[in-house]
Amino acid sequence: AQTVTQSQPEMSVQEAETVTLSCTYDTSESDYYLFWYKQPPSRQMILVIRQEAYKQQNATENRFSVNFQKAAKSFSLKISDSQLGDAAMYFCAYRSAGGSWGKLQFGAGTQVVVTP
Amino acid sequence: DTGVSQNPRHKITKRGQNVTFRCDPISEHNRLYWYRQTLGQGPEFLTYFQNEAQLEKSRLLSDRFSAERPKGSFSTLEIQRTEQGDSAMYLCASSRLAGVADTQYFGPGTRLTVL
Numbered sequence: 001a002q003t004v005t006q007s008q009p010e011m012s013v014q015e016a017e018t019v020t021l022s023c024t025y026d027t028s029e030s031d032y033y034l035f036w037y038k039q040p041p042s043r044q045m046i047l048v049i050r051q052e053a054y055k056q057q058n059a060t061e062n063r064f065s066v067n068f069q070k071a072a073k074s075f076s077l078k079i080s081d082s083q084l085g086d087a088a089m090y091f092c093a094y095r096s097a098g099g100s101w102g103k104l105q106f107g108a109g110t111q112v113v114v115t116p
Numbered sequence: 117d118t119g120v121s122q123n124p125r126h127k128i129t130k131r132g133q134n135v136t137f138r139c140d141p142i143s144e145h146n147r148l149y150w151y152r153q154t155l156g157q158g159p160e161f162l163t164y165f166q167n168e169a170q171l172e173k174s175r176l177l178s179d180r181f182s183a184e185r186p187k188g189s190f191s192t193l194e195i196q197r198t199e200q201g202d203s204a205m206y207l208c209a210s211s212r213l214a215g216v217a218d219t220q221y222f223g224p225g226t227r228l229t230v231l
Contacts, residue, residue, distance in 0.1 A: 004158075037222075043224065044119075044120075044222050044223060044224040044225065045159075045207070045222040046222070047219055047220075047221075050219070091158050091159070093158075102147060102149075102164070102211065102218065102220070103149065103161040103164060103172065104149075104151075104159070104161065104220065105161070106158030106159050106160070107158050108156070108157055108158050109156075109157070109158050
């Protein structure tokens, strides 16, 4: 079974600064997908960024980028130029590429606090 | 897309009562997922529908839990004889089958409190 570990319960960052959230996972599969989801307080979870394991190039979405290290089974998220609206719980999630109907396995989450 | 909607948003019940939650996925999304999220944890998979067929159930889904998606559109999740351990946020997500790369869109969740 796959497991996803987020070792940072909380990270604090000042506006306009950069913060990096860590995520490691354990799998024996070679093909899979990785995601970062954002869950603002009392609001629904939204997809921030996704990465296909077969792609070597790291995904980027505006101020959000990932550092995907397949051999190390590491998938960190970098938030650049942090904004107050980035404050939320961030979840790393793993999805098998086959045989599991697309269910997501989530880590425990990292709370991002943005200070003015 | 109007987004995934869930009702009710909050439900308080007494132990032993039955509760039912509803999820309306994004129209034309044929995949629907239920997850459960307890305080301080990430969501855990409960069950999955492709159209009206329930194709996978987690071992977390005890016999007291049942889910349906009768016409391949909305879905209901029923918990019978609720227990305090059932208190959690129940999340629904939907996606459109498009190879293996479909994105799951989440609803706002139903927060269940069992007294």
